[in-house]
Amino acid sequence: MVLSGIPQNEVIILGGDLNGHVGRESDGFEGVHGEQGYGMRNAEGERILEFGNALELVLCNTLFKKDEAKLVTYSSGGCKSTIDYIMVRKEDRVLVRDAKAIPGEECVSQHRLVIGDLTLRIKKVGAKNHPPKLKVWKLHSGGNKNEFREKIEHIAEEVEEMMESGGVDGKWQAMKKALLEATEEVCGWSKGKARQRETWWWNDSVERAVNEKRRCHKVWKKSKREADRARYVEARRASRTAVWEAQETKRKKFASELEREGGQKSFFKIAKQMVKERRDVTGANCVKDEVGNIVTDNRGVKEVWQRYMEKLLNVDNDWDGEAGCDEVEGECGLITQTEVGKAMKAMKDGKAAGPCGVVAEMLKAAGDVGVQWMTDLCAEGGRKAAPGGGCPDNGWLSTVNDLVRGPEPCNGGPLQHVTVWAASGSGDG
Template identity: 30%
Template structure:
C-alpha cells in the first residue's frame, strides 16, 4: 500500500508493507521483494520515499560492511530475512532509519510476545534524505497490531520556499448597492445628467453601455480587488469600538496609578463592554436571521453553506497533475503546460461526422418585430442579484432605468434581427445549454 503526498512542491511517497514470515517458502519471500522493487522503480528518483513495514527479519547489531545502508544500533543477530532487508536497501540506495539512533532496549523492540522481544518493523528512507530524519523511537503502550508496537520517526522536509503567485481579483462595480433606495435614485439622476438631461437613451449599444458602466463606478463605487475574509468579528459596530477604547484608556490609567477609584472605573467599563458586545452580537444575529427569511437572503444562505463546506475540507484546491508518463507535476508552469497539451489534443481530435441530409428545402418566413410588452415582461421575470456578463451590466440597471430602458432594448433587439449583426461584447457571452442539448 502506498500514499503520495505533495508538500510545498515536494512529493513524499509513504509505502507500507508486510513481508512473509520466517517459516514461509523462499519463493513467496522473493515474490514479495520483487513486488517491492517494482513499487520503488515506479517512483521518480527526485521524490522522497519512506517505507514503514513489518519485514519479519532481524538485521542485527553493528554495521561492518554495510555502513552505507544502516547504523550500529540494531537488535540481536542477523538472519536470512534481515539480510534480504539489507540487500534491498543496497539495491535501492536506501537506509534503515531504526539503526541510526541509540535508544533503550524498550524503545527499540518492535515485537513483543511472551518471552520473545525483537525488532522486525523498520523504517527506510533514501540515503540522500537521511539528514531530514532527526529522531526515531518505538511508542510503548500503543499497539497498532497484535504483538507489534508503533514505530515513529520525526521527518523534516527540506524544501525550497516558492514565491506564490499573487492572485489578481478583478475589481467589480458595486451594483448590489442599487437595492438601497438612495443609491437607486442617485444612479438614475447621475445617468440622466451624463446623457445631458435626455430621457431617451442613445441608439448605439457601445455609447449607452459605457455611460452605464461609468455612472455605476462613480455613484456605487468599485470593490478593492482583495479577497473577502471571513471575519469572526462581523458583528462589530462603532458603539462597541468606542466602549473598548474607553476600557483600554481606563486600564492604562489604573496601571499608572493603582488607586481604588481607578480600579473601580476600569471594572465598571469592563462589565459595560461585555454587555454591549453581547447586545451587538444578538442584534447582528437577529438581522441575519431576518434577512435569511427573505428571497434576497437565500443567496446569503447558500453562500454561508458553501463557506462552511470549504472550511471543513483539509484540501480545498488541488494544484498538481500527472504528465503523459504518470509523473506528478508540481510547478505552476509545468501544470499549465500539461493542461495546454491536453486541451490542444482534445479540441483538435478528428472524429467521424454524421452525414448531412441532402435536398432539404429551406423555408423562409417573416419574423415579427419584438414588442415593448415582451421586453417589459422579460425584464420582470429576470431575477436580481445574478452575476454580470462580459458587459458588466446587471439586470438591476435596466429595471432601474424603467421605460427608457424598455424602449432602448426593444429598438436594439429589432436592429439586431434586421441587420443580423450583434454588438461585439455579446459574442463573448457564454451560452448555457440545457441538459441533453448538444448544440
C-alpha cells in the same frame, strides 16, 4: 506494486512492523542499511533489505548511533530485537534528523514506540495577485441603488445621442461606458482579496447595529465603568434584534419567491446545493476510459477527457441540410421592452464579469433606462442586413466551456457546451 506507482516528486514515509531482523552491519546493502543496526540478520531481514534496495529506500533506524535501549523496538521474556522500522527514499535521506525507539513507551503489547524527526521542504507560495474589481454588490442596497439610477437617468439623454450616432457597436460602447463610470462613482473599486464573505441576511441596519455594539464594547473595556457596560449590553441586545429581523425578512422573501412561477425549481436547486456542501468529498476523482478501465490519476483523467472532447467536437453528425420548419414571410418582429425587462429580471446576480466588465447588477439597477438601452441594442443587433447591424465587437470575445451534466462523471459524460459571450454576460447552451 503500490509504492512503485507513487510519483518521484512525492515523499514516501513507510513505517510499521516489518517482522524481520536486518542486523547490525550492512553486509552488501550499504545504500539501504546505515551500519548502526541491532542484533543478527535473519531471512526476513534479508527480504526487507532487498525490498529497500529494489525501491531505493533506506532504513532510518540504522542511520544514527544509539544506545541499545533506543534501538530495540520489541522486547518479550528477555528476548530483544528490532523489527519496527521507518523507511524513506534515498534522495530524502537528508530530510531525516533522527530516528529512535522510546524505552518504556508501548504503542501495542511488547512493541515500543518508534519516532523519526524529519525536516520537510515546503514550497513557499508567492502572494496571489488580486486585481481590483468594481464593488457591484453594493448596488443591492437601497441607497446605492437609487444613487446609481439617478446618475444613469441624469446622463440618459447624452448617452442616447451617442447611441444614435453609431451602429450596434456604437450603442454598446456608449451604454457600457455609462454603466461602468456610474458604478465606479457609486460603488468604487475593491483593494486586495475579500476579507469576509457577506452573509445572506446582511444589510445596512445590521451593519450599523453591529458597529455600534463593537464601539460600545471598546469603550467599556477601556473605562471599566458600569454605565458603559450597560450601554454595551443594550447595544448587544439591539444588534441581536437587528440580526433576527434581517433573517426573518429574508426568510419571508424567500417563501414568497417559492410561491411564484418557477419557485419550486429554485427550492430544489438550493436543496441540492446544501447537500453538495455537506459532502465529505466533493468532485469526481476518477473517470472511465474508452475500454471501460477506471483512471484515477490526475494526468490520466485529463488525457481521457481530452480524447473524449477531440472526438466529440471533430466528428460531424449526419444531416440532410433541411431545417425541418415552415418558412415565415414578412417583417421580423422587434423585441419589446416587456420581453427585455422580463429577461433582465431573470438574470442571476453575483456572476463574474467578462472582458467588457458589465454585469447583471448594473443593468437591473439602471431601471427603465437600462431596459430601454438593452431593447434598442437587441433591436439594432437583430438587423443583420442593415449597415452596422449584427453583434458588437465585444460579442465575438467568447469562450466555450464544457460542463459535466448528471451524477455519473465516471462514465465520461454527457457534457453541455456553454458559449459565454462577453457583451451580455449570459450563456447559451
